[in-house]
Amino acid sequence: MTVRILLCDDHAVVRAGLRALLSSAPDIEVAGEAATGEEAIALTRKLTPDVVLMDLQLGEGMDGVETTRRILRTADEGTRAPHVLVLTTYDTDADITRAIEAGATGYLLKAERPEELFTAIHAAAQGRTALSPPVATRVMSHLRTPRPTLTPRERDILGHLVQGLTNRDIARTLYISEATVKTHLRRIYDKLGVTTRAAAVATAKEQRLIP
Template sequence: MTEPAAGGPAPVRILVCDDHVVVRAGLLALLDSAPGIEVVGEAGTGEEALALAARLAPDVVLMDLQLGAGIDGVETTRRLTTGTPTTGTGRAPHVLVLTTYDTDADITRAIEAGATGYLLKAERPEELFAAIHAAAQGRTALSGPVAGRVMANLRKPRPALTDRERDILAQLATGLGNREIARALFISEATVKTHLRRIYDKLGVDTRAGAVAVAKEQRLLP
């Protein structure tokens, strides 16, 4: 890490979270050469990242999505960005996702969880450094392919669901079964099944989980 000039801005404090030891070691070596960046800790699990973030108060957490056993990167991101730090800093760290996964569902889940940026591991070091500095300032940082997918999804026409179908979809997203949805909406279970078939057809899916995932991507839920 390059030391800041006298009177210059403090370096961006980074916590690296990745379950692969070799990948983590490579990132630490790379970031050690980056100007204005200081690695203050490393974690191999989501739980460890939460504990270290509370103690070390990093400005940015560099987060992988798949973390093996325990909570994944998305849930860790959600807890980091919505929890209250116990260090007395009065702020939560920004989270910059660094992953190999670029599916629409992964991107949507990470952003909805509160990630400030989403980078792919194939990016050049300079892009990673710039994204870290941007994330530290609360500015969105996206890899080119990721930004393209986000824009494409925003431009997609949303499926034309009826008000009742939206009601059922919202109940579905809470994890309710057909019987519970019927009771909540004061309709028959057979009616719920009929609406679900229509929802599946409109969203192009054939499972409840698929319907909820597409609904989140298309911002069809309240």
């Protein structure tokens, strides 16, 4: 069975390279190309590809994660939604988590060999998960190490901390004393395994501990 692909990458040279590479596979057909998320959504509805090969960073406008989320909504609108296979250079925990939560079937790094890409495309077309080894390792690590459990109040304080508020500002906003804020911060630091405000903010963003 021939798998029809829609390429979504904001770099024309990358799209040209992928098209040339995929043309060497007899059972893969590039149905179209998109440079932006908006264009990918429109072409998905028009071309109904089996798989969308999605980059995460798409320049201005929506990124690959939001594009993936909106493309997969087409299934709710009565149209067959394609499977989305992320193909990117980014392998941070936050990027992987966001893509998977948005509904991506697979997550592949651009450093993979062509054969691995072909295999991942066919797996994605069948709805099977396809992950680069480094990505799979990160996912398993996340599963083995659950995110810290914060109380609602600790989440409130952490959220204000991410916004750059001082202890005094947080106390005024939440109608509590500065001493209480400091107590909560010590507990937050202990749970996150950090010792500074900057480290707490970085960890909160990386682990998506706040909305």
